[in-house]
Amino acid sequence: MEIINESSTPVQTLAQSNTPKVPPQYIQPPQLRPNNHHKPPLSLSNIPLIDLSLSSDSLLTQLSSACRHWGAFHVLNHGVSTDLLDQMRAVGSSFFEDLDASQKLMYKCDQNSPASEGYGSRMLVSENDDVVLDWRDYFDHHTFPISRRNPSRWPHYPPNYRNVVEEYSEQMKMLAQKLMAMISESLGLPSSCIEDAVGEFYQNITVSYYPPCPQPELTLGLQSHSDMGAVTLLIQDDVGGLEVLNDDKWITVQPLSDAIVVILADQTEVITNGEYRSAIHRAVTNSNRARLSVATFHDPAKTRRISPAPELVAKSRPRYQEVLYGDFVKSWYTKGPEGKRNLDALLL
Numbered sequence: 001m002e003i004i005n006e007s008s009t010p011v012q013t014l015a016q017s018n019t020p021k022v023p024p025q026y027i028q029p030p031q032l033r034p035n036n037h038h039k040p041p042l043s044l045s046n047i048p049l050i051d052l053s054l055s056s057d058s059l060l061t062q063l064s065s066a067c068r069h070w071g072a073f074h075v076l077n078h079g080v081s082t083d084l085l086d087q088m089r090a091v092g093s094s095f096f097e098d099l100d101a102s103q104k105l106m107y108k109c110d111q112n113s114p115a116s117e118g119y120g121s122r123m124l125v126s127e128n129d130d131v132v133l134d135w136r137d138y139f140d141h142h143t144f145p146i147s148r149r150n151p152s153r154w155p156h157y158p159p160n161y162r163n164v165v166e167e168y169s170e171q172m173k174m175l176a177q178k179l180m181a182m183i184s185e186s187l188g189l190p191s192s193c194i195e196d197a198v199g200e201f202y203q204n205i206t207v208s209y210y211p212p213c214p215q216p217e218l219t220l221g222l223q224s225h226s227d228m229g230a231v232t233l234l235i236q237d238d239v240g241g242l243e244v245l246n247d248d249k250w251i252t253v254q255p256l257s258d259a260i261v262v263i264l265a266d267q268t269e270v271i272t273n274g275e276y277r278s279a280i281h282r283a284v285t286n287s288n289r290a291r292l293s294v295a296t297f298h299d300p301a302k303t304r305r306i307s308p309a310p311e312l313v314a315k316s317r318p319r320y321q322e323v324l325y326g327d328f329v330k331s332w333y334t335k336g337p338e339g340k341r342n343l344d345a346l347l348l
């Protein structure tokens, strides 16, 4: 029998071995398993949906409520064509499903360096081996600033892969800028406030592939976390598995093929002095179908110092310490997210 070393084997390879049980490294402690939470009926469960073509007043009111109470919401009429969203999902799924394991491994990322570009499975860089692993493989692309972009490291198959990622990256950057302006305005701030605080965008695109899992009740596709940067834009396929924590309940984000999920990340919480909250979210697995999502992260440079906007501090008091973004990233990848523990450590 072939011996598989699970900590470095792609999850897809494990899943294809048709093992009836997940290896122990993937088993979550009982309190973190997905079925331990009460689930409202699906029909009652979704994050807010905001139509960006609404008139300015009602748009800003809806945005403000979604950012304050959820930190995650769908947007429609966002200006990105459904055709491009479908192409991005199609090339991502073709890479994972049409290439064999050895072809994918040619793009292997450096597992010892956090968020390194390429194909991998393990997110955290931990010295000990006691971390529970996610039931997920991914491909991470460095897309902005342009000086970080090297499409020759991205998949060469399918043939349109690299063109689609480049076009998708541009469109996501423009949408992130538009959203940051609207989110600033919804707090009564100048429209450039959040983008000025973030500075030049460091954009990464992560295609996540969650193979079917023989024991979904014991595993997570991606552990509970908030994203560390400023704003994440996410699309998923029709399988579903993304959940957002709201009022201590896990709410399923129902897939909507032409909508984009906006997830506020930790630096937006700091800049808005806690008026708007980053969303805790996770991905659950299922035993029937592989699932794909594409997350586009917009982050500050590692050398950037992030602190609450002076306009908001003037109204109350600073609620977060200033942080060097590179320090925040380091702590996230070494200690692990555990919900929002890294952000909570900045609370004053």
Ligand SMILES: O=C(O)CCC(=O)C(=O)O
Binding pocket: 206, 208, 222, 227, 234, 236, 241, 242, 281, 282, 283, 292, 293, 295
């Ligand atoms: O797959 C998903 O829906 C979630 C992905 C995600 O949260 C992430 O990559 O940070």
Ligand SMILES: [Fe+2]
Binding pocket: 225, 226, 227, 232, 281, 295
């Ligand atoms: Fe995330």
